[in-house]
Amino acid sequence: PSVRQMVGDPQVLFVIPTFQRPYAWEGKQINDLRDDLLRAFGHASPIHYFAHIHVVPINPAGWGGEIGKFLDYGNPDIQTAQANAAYIPQTFAVVDGQQRLVTLYLLSILQELLAPSPHHMIPTSFPTLFQVPLPPPVNWLPRIILGTHADHAFFRGIVNWLLNPAQIGTNAAAIRAYIQGLVIAPHCPSQHRLRDAILALLDQFFLPAAIPAISLLVNFNIKMGLTELNAAYALTSFITLNDRGKSLTTLEKLKALWLQSAVTTGNTTLVPGIHHVFGDLYRLADSCVHV
DSSP states (O other): OBHHHHHTOTTEEEEOOTTSOOOOOOHHHHHHHHHHHHHHHTSSSOOEEEEEEEEEEEOTTTSOHHHHTTSOTTSHHHHHHHHTGGGOSEEEEEEEOHHHHHHHHHHHHHHHHHSOOOGGGSSSOTTGGGEEEOOTTTOEEESEEOSSHHHHHHHHHHHHHHTOHHHHTTOHHHHHHHHHTOOOOTTOHHHHHHHHHHHHHHHHHSSTTTHHHHGGGGOTTEEEEEEEOOHHHHHHHOOOOOGGGOOOOHHHHHHHHHHHHHHHTTOGGGHHHHHHHHHHHHHHHHHTTTO
16 A cells, blocks of 8 residues: 555554554654655656555454453553444554554654645545544544553644644644653653654655655555564564664564574463563663663
């Protein structure tokens, strides 16, 4: 599918499992994304393929199964999604590609605010394009639910604000002022990175030279693949890719070695425990990054 089909599909909700590392993209990755789109825009017939997003389907009947063990059920939006599963045709747990997915979702929202697409190029109008519709009193969820309650509450607050154009207008300066003024929870560098990523998207994509390239997000030749995996394979293969050159951390390499050892020695019962422990370690290490 195209990028806009991926982040604007009303039938799909993406959920990030708790064993995934927090949001990690920084300025370099945002610059690389901009350069990719600018290069594609420079061709007479633009074409570009983003790396695949790897997902595990979540059973709407019960939200159970192996992957269901790694969702943050303390998150109100997870609770809402679970309670309204009958209204959400497809829910995917993202096991690889959350960095690209979250960034392109935010960039797509900014585009429709600051450089709107022609109506015939988008399947539905703004802001419903970026919402999973639900019955009242909930009404909607963002198309992505981040891995932990704290990070998702921060992300959800940003999305709520951006999807209210009557409140913010279509002014980049107003968006920048709001984002810069966000209160970040103590010891939450992932929230700093989310905030800084939005500021970088504003800086890199909404200058006169770059604005034409952002229109490629709705181009059907700018694609991002979606690969469905079964839970057993996804949880044991540790198919974490280096998003945009963002190298794996020492913890991620250690986790990969332990998972490989558990699988090759036949001790697959260790796999859920490894994911749980390393999910906790990722969040602990991230909170200590400036200590």
